[in-house]
Amino acid sequence: MVYPIVAYGSPVLKRVAQEVDATAEETKQFIEDLFETMYASKGVGLAAPQVGVSWRIFVVDGSPFAEDAENDQEAEVLKNFKRVFVNPTILEESGELWGFEEGCLSIPDIHETVKRKPSIVIESQLPDGTWVEESFTGLPARIFQHEYDHIEGMLFLDRLTPLKRRMLQGRLKDIASGKVNPFYRLKFDVK
Numbered sequence: 001m002v003y004p005i006v007a008y009g010s011p012v013l014k015r016v017a018q019e020v021d022a023t024a025e026e027t028k029q030f031i032e033d034l035f036e037t038m039y040a041s042k043g044v045g046l047a048a049p050q051v052g053v054s055w056r057i058f059v060v061d062g063s064p065f066a067e068d069a070e071n072d073q074e075a076e077v078l079k080n081f082k083r084v085f086v087n088p089t090i091l092e093e094s095g096e097l098w099g100f101e102e103g104c105l106s107i108p109d110i111h112e113t114v115k116r117k118p119s120i121v122i123e124s125q126l127p128d129g130t131w132v133e134e135s136f137t138g139l140p141a142r143i144f145q146h147e148y149d150h151i152e153g154m155l156f157l158d159r160l161t162p163l164k165r166r167m168l169q170g171r172l173k174d175i176a177s178g179k180v181n182p183f184y185r186l187k188f189d190v191k
């Protein structure tokens with residue numbers, strides 16, 4: 001099932017999401033639906049709150065970014081970075097902040113340079129319930145961090161300078177009030 005994407009201005013996007021039972025039948029179905037929705041809207045990641053479900057789950061597919069990779073090794077990681085993260089936490093973030101232009105399905109047509117640390121160590125559950133600890137650097141880390149922000153009730157906008165945010169205010173108001181028209185379906189003011 002393809003969900004509509006929850007648009008900027010919806011309270012659910014600002015809420016800290018709840019842990020889920022990784023192996024429950026409804027979780028399995030939901031993960032399938034999240035993948036289907038991410039592909040239908042051509043995202044490289046999609047978090048549960050973006051479809052109106054306040055659960056700590058997100059899916060990623062970094063393969064479209066493989067061309068932007070810093071080196072062959074990162075390109076290889078990105079090509080295979082297609083998976084779900086259940087109940088993830090960031091255990092460690094390190095390195096010098098670096099900027100990269102991010103966009104978000106919930107905030108159509110706005111792209112801004114966001115600064116993040118390049119390396120992370122994370123822990124999460126696989127769909128079979130197993131806990132794993134992993135490290136990511138560069139673009140895979142960034143995709144993870146962007147989606148992780150969603151389950152913590154944050155958007156990339158929250159990482160911009162106050163001045164930048166003020167400059168975007170008019171366009172953000174337009175999005176929240178429905179004056180936006182992406183090729184995928186949107187849903188507004190989702191609690």
Ligand SMILES: [Zn+2]
Nearest residue numbers: 103104105106
């Ligand atoms: Zn996003």
